[in-house]
Amino acid sequence: MSAVLIDGKALSARKREEIKKKCEIFEQEYGRKICLAVVLVGNDPASEVYVRNKIRGCEATDIRSLSFTLPQTASQNDVEQLICALSADESVDGILVQLPLPKGLDEDRILNLIPPEKDVDGFHPVNVGKLLLGKETIVACTPMGVMTMLRDNDISVAGKNAVVIGRSNIVGKPMAMLLLRDHATVTICHSRTKNLKEICKNADILVAAIGKPEFVTADMVKDGAVVIDVGINRVNGKLKGDVDFDSVKEKASYITPVPGGVGPMTITTLLENTYLCGVRRERAKS
Ligand code: NAD
Numbered sequence: 001m002s003a004v005l006i007d008g009k010a011l012s013a014r015k016r017e018e019i020k021k022k023c024e025i026f027e028q029e030y031g032r033k034i035c036l037a038v039v040l041v042g043n044d045p046a047s048e049v050y051v052r053n054k055i056r057g058c059e060a061t062d063i064r065s066l067s068f069t070l071p072q073t074a075s076q077n078d079v080e081q082l083i084c085a086l087s088a089d090e091s092v093d094g095i096l097v098q099l100p101l102p103k104g105l106d107e108d109r110i111l112n113l114i115p116p117e118k119d120v121d122g123f124h125p126v127n128v129g130k131l132l133l134g135k136e137t138i139v140a141c142t143p144m145g146v147m148t149m150l151r152d153n154d155i156s157v158a159g160k161n162a163v164v165i166g167r168s169n170i171v172g173k174p175m176a177m178l179l180l181r182d183h184a185t186v187t188i189c190h191s192r193t194k195n196l197k198e199i200c201k202n203a204d205i206l207v208a209a210i211g212k213p214e215f216v217t218a219d220m221v222k223d224g225a226v227v228i229d230v231g232i233n234r235v236n237g238k239l240k241g242d243v244d245f246d247s248v249k250e251k252a253s254y255i256t257p258v259p260g261g262v263g264p265m266t267i268t269t270l271l272e273n274t275y276l277c278g279v280r281r282e283r284a285k286s
Pocket of ligand 1: 165167168189190191192193209210211212231232233262263266
């Protein structure tokens with residue numbers, strides 16, 4: 001058996017068209033564009049690429065973007081002042097601080113300064129708490145993008161055994177909460193999990209968010225499982241996922257490729273989150 005490929009690139013292109021239309025309607029209704037402010041501190045090359053791609057995503061979906069670059073030497077106070085100004089700016093719907101921040105800056109303090117209603121990354125404790133409580137909120141982009149991919153392929157998670165490998169705050173934990181919210185029976189695995197292979201073999205839906213190239217091999221996968229590969233690892237200049245794609249695709253029913261799977265959906269979900277923040281802020285006024 002060879003798995004159906006879940007094409008994140010194609011889905012992302014379709015979703016961007018939808019977001020663009022929604023943003024145009026927003027502008028007609030409220031007389032202004034949805035606006036995302038992106039803050040980059042320092043000159044980490046990978047972060048610069050991510051920020052550029054996010055701004056390009058805004059351009060493609062009719063979202064106004066504001067880009068702020070602070071020097072590597074920026075103080076905690078410099079960054080906090082900028083976040084406070086953007087928080088107070090009525091025309092800004094979403095604030096994104098590109099991570100990681102240079103050493104010496106207090107990341108938690110900075111992220112917690114972003115008002116929850118402008119927290120397009122879904123990292124604020126209030127939004128994380130709402131996710132845990134099953135309330136309407138803004139959810140971290142990567143796991144939310146995975147849920148969109150499952151839904152788009154008519155993959156129901158209710159009652160299924162879902163296994164998430166990885167427990168980071170930005171991927172593993174919110175991923176598990178979203179699967180639970182949609183009624184899966186969820187197991188979270190991590191670096192200290194015993195019998196990982198046996199647990200994975202029981203998964204109808206297996207999500208790998210580990211950061212180790214080709215870690216998940218065919219012997220860890222149940223026949224017919226849906227396998228989602230969140231990993232992005234650079235090996236000899238090539239991108240590799242956390243899943244050994246060639247062997248696992250022969251066992252899985254659905255699989256995401258790397259590149260072209262979860263990655264493209266992450267930025268598209270950021271754009272969707274920005275739209276949602278704009279709409280909810282406007283509705284809260286009336
Ligand atoms: P992280 O380093 O914060 O977390 C990795 C997790 O893997 C940890 O919880 C750890 O316990 C677990 N782990 C490590 N070794 C393990 C082992 N031997 N067995 C079981 N579990 C183990 O990483 P992250 O930020 O969650 O990212 C995970 C991967 O996803 C990385 O490759 C990252 O580049 C990628 N990523 C991709 C996107 C995207 O848009 N596609 C977004 C974010 C992260």
